[in-house]
Amino acid sequence: MDTMIPVDRGGPAQPLLLATGLRKHFPVGGGILGRGRKVVRAVDDLTLSVAKGETLGVVGESGCGKSTVARLLIRLIKPDRGTMVLDGDPVDEPHGITVNELRRQVQMVFQDSYASLNPRLTIGETLAFAPKAHGLPAAEARERVRDLLSKVGLDPNNYAERYPHELSGGQRQRVNIARALALRPRLVILDEAVSALDKSVEAQVLNMLVDLKSELGLTYVFISHDLNVVQYLSDRVLVMYLGKIVELGPVEAIYGNPQHPYTRALLSARPSMDPRKRTKEAPIQGDPPNPIDPPSGCRFRTRCPFAEDVCARAEPALSDTGHQSVACHMSIAGSGHSKAVRGGAAAA
Amino acid sequence: MLLYALRRLIYLVPVAFGVSLLVFGLVHLAPGDPISAIVPPDAPKEVIDKLKEYYGFDKPLPVQYFRWLAVTLTGDFGTSIGTGRSVASEVSSAFGNTIILAIAATTLAFTLAVILGTAAAYAKSRIVDRLVTLISLIGVSVPHFWLAIVLVIIFAVEWGVLPPMGMGPENSTGWRLDRAHLAHMVLPTIALSVIPLGVVTRTVRSTIKETLSMEFVTALQAKGLSDRQILFHVLKNAAPTCLAVMGLQAGNLIGGSILIETVFAWPGTGFLLNSAIFRRDLPILQGTTLVLAGFFMLLNLTVDVIQTMVDPRIKRG
Amino acid sequence: MAIQTPSFELGSPLVQPTAASASRGYWQSVARRLRRDPVTLICAGTLILIVAASLAAPWLGLADPYKTSMIRRLLPLGSPNYLLGTDELGRDMLARLIYGGRLSLFMGVTPVVCALLIGGLLGITAGFLGGRVNMLIMRVMDVFYAFPSVLLAISLSGAMGAGTENTLLSLTLVFIPPVCRVSESVTTQVRGFDFVDAARASGAGTLTIVRVHVLGNVLGPILVYATSLISVAIILAAGLSFLGLGVKPPEPEWGLMLNTLRQAIYVNPVLAALPGVMIFITSICFNLMSDGLRAAMDVKA
Numbered sequence: 012m013d014t015m016i017p018v019d020r021g022g023p024a025q026p027l028l029l030a031t032g033l034r035k036h037f038p039v040g041g042g043i044l045g046r047g048r049k050v051v052r053a054v055d056d057l058t059l060s061v062a063k064g065e066t067l068g069v070v071g072e073s074g075c076g077k078s079t080v081a082r083l084l085i086r087l088i089k090p091d092r093g094t095m096v097l098d099g100d101p102v103d104e105p106h107g108i109t110v111n112e113l114r115r116q117v118q119m120v121f122q123d124s125y126a127s128l129n130p131r132l133t134i135g136e137t138l139a140f141a142p143k144a145h146g147l148p149a150a151e152a153r154e155r156v157r158d159l160l161s162k163v164g165l166d167p168n169n170y171a172e173r174y175p176h177e178l179s180g181g182q183r184q185r186v187n188i189a190r191a192l193a194l195r196p197r198l199v200i201l202d203e204a205v206s207a208l209d210k211s212v213e214a215q216v217l218n219m220l221v222d223l224k225s226e227l228g229l230t231y232v233f234i235s236h237d238l239n240v241v242q243y244l245s246d247r248v249l250v251m252y253l254g255k256i257v258e259l260g261p262v263e264a265i266y267g268n269p270q271h272p273y274t275r276a277l278l279s280a281r282p283s284m285d286p287r288k289r290t291k292e293a294p295i296q297g298d299p300p301n302p303i304d305p306p307s308g309c310r311f312r313t314r315c316p317f318a319e320d321v322c323a324r325a326e327p328a329l330s331d332t333g334h335q336s337v338a339c340h341m342s343i344a345g346s347g348h349s350k351a352v353r354g355g356a357a358a359a
Numbered sequence: 360m361l362l363y364a365l366r367r368l369i370y371l372v373p374v375a376f377g378v379s380l381l382v383f384g385l386v387h388l389a390p391g392d393p394i395s396a397i398v399p400p401d402a403p404k405e406v407i408d409k410l411k412e413y414y415g416f417d418k419p420l421p422v423q424y425f426r427w428l429a430v431t432l433t434g435d436f437g438t439s440i441g442t443g444r445s446v447a448s449e450v451s452s453a454f455g456n457t458i459i460l461a462i463a464a465t466t467l468a469f470t471l472a473v474i475l476g477t478a479a480a481y482a483k484s485r486i487v488d489r490l491v492t493l494i495s496l497i498g499v500s501v502p503h504f505w506l507a508i509v510l511v512i513i514f515a516v517e518w519g520v521l522p523p524m525g526m527g528p529e530n531s532t533g534w535r536l537d538r539a540h541l542a543h544m545v546l547p548t549i550a551l552s553v554i555p556l557g558v559v560t561r562t563v564r565s566t567i568k569e570t571l572s573m574e575f576v577t578a579l580q581a582k583g584l585s586d587r588q589i590l591f592h593v594l595k596n597a598a599p600t601c602l603a604v605m606g607l608q609a610g611n612l613i614g615g616s617i618l619i620e621t622v623f624a625w626p627g628t629g630f631l632l633n634s635a636i637f638r639r640d641l642p643i644l645q646g647t648t649l650v651l652a653g654f655f656m657l658l659n660l661t662v663d664v665i666q667t668m669v670d671p672r673i674k675r676g
Numbered sequence: 677m678a679i680q681t682p683s684f685e686l687g688s689p690l691v692q693p694t695a696a697s698a699s700r701g702y703w704q705s706v707a708r709r710l711r712r713d714p715v716t717l718i719c720a721g722t723l724i725l726i727v728a729a730s731l732a733a734p735w736l737g738l739a740d741p742y743k744t745s746m747i748r749r750l751l752p753l754g755s756p757n758y759l760l761g762t763d764e765l766g767r768d769m770l771a772r773l774i775y776g777g778r779l780s781l782f783m784g785v786t787p788v789v790c791a792l793l794i795g796g797l798l799g800i801t802a803g804f805l806g807g808r809v810n811m812l813i814m815r816v817m818d819v820f821y822a823f824p825s826v827l828l829a830i831s832l833s834g835a836m837g838a839g840t841e842n843t844l845l846s847l848t849l850v851f852i853p854p855v856c857r858v859s860e861s862v863t864t865q866v867r868g869f870d871f872v873d874a875a876r877a878s879g880a881g882t883l884t885i886v887r888v889h890v891l892g893n894v895l896g897p898i899l900v901y902a903t904s905l906i907s908v909a910i911i912l913a914a915g916l917s918f919l920g921l922g923v924k925p926p927e928p929e930w931g932l933m934l935n936t937l938r939q940a941i942y943v944n945p946v947l948a949a950l951p952g953v954m955i956f957i958t959s960i961c962f963n964l965m966s967d968g969l970r971a972a973m974d975v976k977a
Contacts, residue, residue, distance in 0.1 A: 085877050111879040119877050127870035131702055131892035137871075140888060141878030174701070187874075194878060377819030385835040500960040502911045504918055505934060505952025512945040614824025618915050633919055636834035648823075648831045656822045 019063070021099040026060040027198055027230050028117070033057045033083050033093035039303060051302050053079040055254040057093075058329075061198065066224070066231040068245030068262070070238055070277065072299055076254040077234045078122075081202040084232065085119050086110045098197075115145070118191040122203035124183035128175040134160070134186050135171035141193045159189040162226075164219060181212035188220070192227070200232045205240065217244065238281050242266055250274045253302055253310040260335020270337040273311050309340065321347040364664045371656060378656070379431070382649045383424050386641050409438065436646035441638040446646035449631060454650060456526060457616055457627030459534050460547055464616075465609050468552035469559060473601075476563025477594075480571060491560060498557015504618040507550035511622070514546060521545050524624040532626045547623045551616055555608035562604040566597040599670035606662025610655045706896075709972040716968025719961040726958060730777030739768035741775040741928050750944045761947050763933065764940055765926075769947065773954055776928040779840075780955065783922065783929070784910030786844055791851035792902045798852070799859025800894060804867055804886055814860060820853040829912055833921040843922040847913060851905055858901045862894045900970045907962035914955050930955050 034057070036050035054076045061067050071077050082088045084095070086102070094101060097116060101107030121127035128137055138159050139152040147155065157167040163185040175183055184204065191199050201220070205213045217240065224231060235241050241248060241262075248265040250258040250273065258271040269275045276295040295314055300306055306313050312322035321340050325347075329338040340348040418426070430437075436446035479491035515523035526532065527540040534540055570576065570593045579589050617629030624630065628647050635643035710716055729736065739758075745766030753761045760769035802813040820828065832846035866872065867890065875885045914931030916922035923929040925936065933951040941948045 082873075087873050087877055114877050114879040119874070121870040121874060123870055127874050129871045129875075129889050129893070132888070133701075140875060141880065144878060144880035144884055190874060190878075373815065374818050374822050377816070378822045381819060381823075382831075385831060388832065388835040389837065496960065496963060500907060500956065500963045502914055502931075502952055502955045502959065504915055505949070505955060508934065508938065508941065508952065509949050512941050512949060516941055516945055611824045611826070614826030614828075614830075617826055617830055618919065621919060632830065632834070636830075636919075636921065641835070644831060644834055648827065651827050652823045655824055655827075659822075 019098070023063055025063070025099050026096075027063045027098055028061040028084065029096040030060070030084065031058050031094050031096075033080075033095075034091045035079055035083055035088060036091055049303050052254050052305055053302065054083060054090075057254070057256060059249060059256070059259070061230060061232060062247075064228065064230055065246040066233055066244050068241035068248040069232065069234040069251060070236065070241050070248060071251035072277075073236060074299060074302065075251045076302075077236075077251055078202055079254075080251070081119060081200045081232070081234055084200055085117050086113060087119075115194050116196050117198045117200065118194060118196040119200040119202060120184075120187050120191045120204040122206055124180050124187055124207065125175065127187055128183060130175055132174075133171065134165075134173050134175070134178070137175075137186065138171075138190055138193055141190070145194065155193065159193055160186075162192065162223065163189040165189075179212075181208055181216060184208060184216055185219070188216075188223070192223070195227075196229075198230045198232065200234070202234045203236070204233075206235060206237060213240070220244070238266075238277060250277070253299060253305050255310055256329055256336075256338060257311065258335060258337050258339075259329065264334040268334065270332055270335060270342050271311075271339045272315050272317055272341075309338075317341060317348075317350060319348055363667060364660075367660055367663060371660060375653075375656065378652050379428055379649070380424070382645050382652070383427055385645055385648065387420075389639075389641065406440070406443075431649070436649070437642035439635075439640055439643050441635070441640045441643070446642050449643060450628065450646045450650050452532070453626060453628045453631040453647075454654075456532070456534060456625065457613065457620070457629065460544065460551060460616060460620070460625060460627060461609070461612055463544055463548040464551035464612060465555060465605075467548055468555040468608070468612075469605055471552075472556050472559035473563055476560045477567055477590075479560075479564045480567035488564075491564060495557040495560040495564070498553045498555075498560065500557075501553055503550055503553055503615060504622055506553055507546070507619055507622040510546045510550055524622075526625055547619050547625055550622070551612060551619045554615060555605075555612055558608055559601065559605055563597070563601050566600045567593060570596045599666050602669065603662060603666050606658065606666075609662075610658045613651055613655060706972045710968065713968050713972065716965055716972075719964045719968070722957065723961045723965070726777050726954075726961075727781060729774050730781065733771070733775050733778065736774065738771040738774060741767060741771040742926055743767060750940050750947065752944055753946060760950065761944065763947070764936055769950060772928040772933060773930075773950065776930045776933060776951065776954070777958075779923055779927060779929040780910060780914060780931065781958070783840070783843060783847070783913035783917075784906055784958075787847035787851055787913070788902055788905050788909050790844075790848040791855045791905070792898070794848070795852040795855030796859045796898055799856040799861075799898075800863045800886070800890065802856070803860040803863025803894075804882075804890060806864070806867070810860070813856070817853040817856050820849070821857075825850050825854075825908075826912065826915070829916060830919065830921065833916055838921050838924055840923055843913060843916050847909060847916075850912070851909065854905065855898070855902060859894065859898050862897045863890060866890055866893045896973050900966060900973060903962060903969060904966035907959040907966070910959050910962070911955060 033054055035054045036052050039049050039051055057076075057080065059067070069077050069080060079088070083090050083093075086095075094104070095113070096102065097108060097113055102113045103110050128134075132140070135153070135156050138156045139149075142152045142155050143149070156171055160167040160170055165182060165185055170178075170182070170186075175186075178186065184207075188199075188204070204220075205216050208216060220231070221244070223229060231244070233241060233244050245262045247260065248258075248262050249256055250265065250271065252273050258265060258269065258274045265274060266278065269278055273295075280295065297314055300310070300313055306323070308324055309315070309318070309322040309327050312318035315322065319340075325340070327338045327340045327343060327346065329336045330343050332342050340346040341350045342352060344352050434447055436450065438444070439446055439449055442449065475491045475494065479488045482488045482491075511523045514521040522543050523546075525543055526534060527537075527543050531540065573596075576589060576593065579592060584592075613628075616625075616627060617632055619625070620627045620629035621633045628651060631643060632647045635641075635647065745762070748758070748762050748766040749764060751758050751762040751766075753759070755761055758768055758770070760773065763769055763772060798813050798817075802810040823831075829846050829850045832849060833843055836842040836846065872885065872889055875889050880888075913922060914929070914934070917929050917931030918935045920932075920935065923932050925932060930951040934948075934955075937948040937951065
């Protein structure tokens with residue numbers, strides 16, 4: 012399988028992963044005999060690209076579809092609609108690569124460090140599983156396991172024969188990261204990978220992720236609800252709300268000059284160490300609406316302080332404001348919103 | 360809620376269809392060609408003809424099935440080979456007797472089980488808890504038909520205080536509320552109640568113990584509620600699980616009564632089924648099986664709906 | 677009644693973190709816990725004794741269990757040469773009780789083993805594949821669930837006629853649905869864990885994932901459930917023989933012996949109750965052993 016080590020095919024300008032119009036609706040319950048079925052619109056027409064070598068942060072409240080995006084990108088769930096292109100090769104299409112080839116290059120680290128390790132297998136067996144499934148001989152797989160363990164800072168002599176319940180949460184998450192690296196992927200999706208850890212352990216694991224990235228030339232999609240961690244790690248940030256992208260741009264632009272009211276609300280809700288910067292009132296009221304029946308037009312309008320008639324009528328498209336892309340009628344010239352930017356101002 | 364019950368009822372249709380297929384298939388499970396399986400060699404010619412017409416054995420199987428289903432759905436379950444009476448009337452009179460026994464046994468079992476289970480869960484002393492655990496273990500392990508024989512040996516043979524068999528004096532087959540009939544009920548009721556007693560006691564004990572360890576109980580204690588008031592809350596929380604197990608047990612009791620009715624010669628469906636098997640009276644076998652399975656399905660449905668009503672956590676709509 | 681298939685409380689198939697110092701596999705720690713449980717050990721010992729005695733019966737110097745005698749019928753317990761007396765046809769009770777263990781245990785264990793193989797396969801398939809396959813398999817099981825298990829066993833046996841094979845067949849059919857249901861529910865639960873997703877994400881084939889990641893986590897709970905069914909199966913098998921639907925005379929079998937000795941309850945009641953004692957002991961041991969096994973495997977406890 013080492014001959015399969017993926018090579019950079021399209022050059023640096025070619026996005027590593029390009030997903031276009033991804034959609035996933037989950038059916039829930041159903042009326043008598045399944046009529047009148049309702050769906051949860053977990054991810055709705057989502058388009059994103061991940062450049063080679065970057066870290067794309069994905070933030071949003073719980074339930075906004077972040078995890079669904081992660082599972083769609085690695086095809087653990089099949090999208091209802093949409094296409095994916097990995098370094099120029101369409102995925103799961105006649106002239107493209109198969110889902111299995113996608114998974115060899117794209118791997119994932121799960122949030123729950125305990126549930127993502129098989130309790131009946133030793134750490135060594137867990138790490139050797141994927142390489143063996145791809146035909147690596149046992150001796151080489153053992154060598155790979157030792158290599159992986161040392162990469163994530165665990166002593167191979169001490170840990171390979173252990174069972175998951177004998178490890179701490181931080182150690183388990185290191186094992187999960189090692190497992191994601193076992194097939195030598197190019198893109199690693201980290202789905203709330205450090206969220207369950209203690210703050211001190213979290214910092215260690217984050218630093219290790221940064222080191223691994225430069226050492227192995229990895230690309231990350233880093234999904235988290237923790238804005239500080241995302242800021243620390245990401246090059247670009249994608250903000251999601253109810254299955255939709257509301258804002259997308261470089262980390263400096265998103266954190267320094269957020270355009271979408273939702274992004275602004277999220278950022279001002281961050282606890283600050285500086286007493287002078289502490290917020291006095293809650294920036295967003297209430298809970299996100301039910302994704303089974305999301306609001307018409309702009310999905311954020313029910314909680315948005317600037318909502319107007321136009322927000323209920325039309326869905327704002329994701330449009331470029333120069334530094335970042337924003338899906339808000341206030342950022343679209345001539346949208347009909349009273350606070351909309353004047354014509355041409357958007358490009359300025 | 361009504362909608363949920365309706366949904367469950369509709370869902371029952373394919374299951375009932377499968378059940379009818381299985382019951383229909385019983386005749387064809389019998390060794391040899393079906394007609395000789397049903398008809399005793401000395402049967403009079405008109406009986407044979409009547410049966411042949413009823414079953415339509417010359418037709419292909421699917422046709423036979425739908426003919427049988429159509430006739431059965433009108434309430435005509437055929438004619439008993441042994442007695443020549445209609446299966447429907449045989450089964451319905453026996454079914455009433457089975458239900459009487461079942462009601463007595465479930466009442467006894469569930470009442471005792473709730474008392475014992477609650478006592479064991481609350482017991483400060485290990486002995487009470489151990490004792491109740493032992494009772495429930497015996498309940499689930501004892502061959503109840505053997506227990507029935509032991510009861511007969513002790514109370515009828517050795518002490519002579521209770522009648523060993525039958526439903527009432529002079530081979531009574533119609534139950535009446537009098538001393539003699541009640542005396543005949545005592546032993547079968549006890550024998551039939553041991554298994555549900557064991558299973559339900561176990562469930563009540565473990566459910567209440569689990570509920571007692573929940574934080575809301577500590578909160579209630581902290582609020583200064585009396586033990587009696589807290590017990591009310593605990594029972595309310597334990598009820599759905601216990602009800603589900605009780606419902607299942609009540610249904611299984613109908614099955615278990617086949618053996619008990621045979622030991623005590625109690626003229627119910629089990630006794631009828633058993634004698635039908637030995638007379639190779641397949642119409643009775645089919646009819647009884649169908650009625651009991653139908654009853655079991657409706658019972659399960661009822662339990663399910665009741666459980667949804669008492670348990671606010673289950674929202675199935 | 678009774679003979680119901682026991683309700684199944686799903687213990688977590690996953691080991692919760694414990695402060696184990698030395699590295700120890702799951703089954704090793706289960707075995708260690710079992711060794712410290714006297715009740716389970718006593719029950720296992722009793723069962724081994726019963727099984728060994730019935731298997732070794734021909735070499736134990738027992739009387740011929742088939743030899744009848746018109747003059748020595750229904751001798752009481754403790755008679756000279758007949759330690760446990762004789763039955764209604766003058767056959768030695770001790771020999772018949774020991775020989776009877778062969779058929780009684782065989783009739784109880786075999787259907788559960790067969791049901792474990794078939795029901796387990798169906799349940800794991802349904803649980804892992806989900807969707808329509810699950811729907812199809814589980815709906816068929818629902819049909820069998822519409823019958824109380826005793827009724828199903830008696831009706832099937834009654835239609836097919838008495839005999840060992842027919843009894844085994846009908847009992848197997850009775851136990852497939854509960855095994856299938858339990859297997860399906862544990863498998864569905866295990867499939868929901870992230871480590872299965874991680875295995876899928878590694879591109880491994882379905883069979884490999886089931887073999888490495890699913891079986892190890894579901895077999896334990898399924899086996900525990902199956903041992904709890906053995907006690908039910910032994911009672912049910914004896915019950916069928918008691919009704920005359922199982923083993924045919926003159927074979928020694930506890931349920932059948934209980935039936936034929938019923939005529940003796942007025943003459944020698946203790947003797948008449950003896951075969952039931954054997955059924956009771958066996959069934960209680962299987963139940964306690966199943967409880968012990970469950971406790972040993974539930975690492976949370």
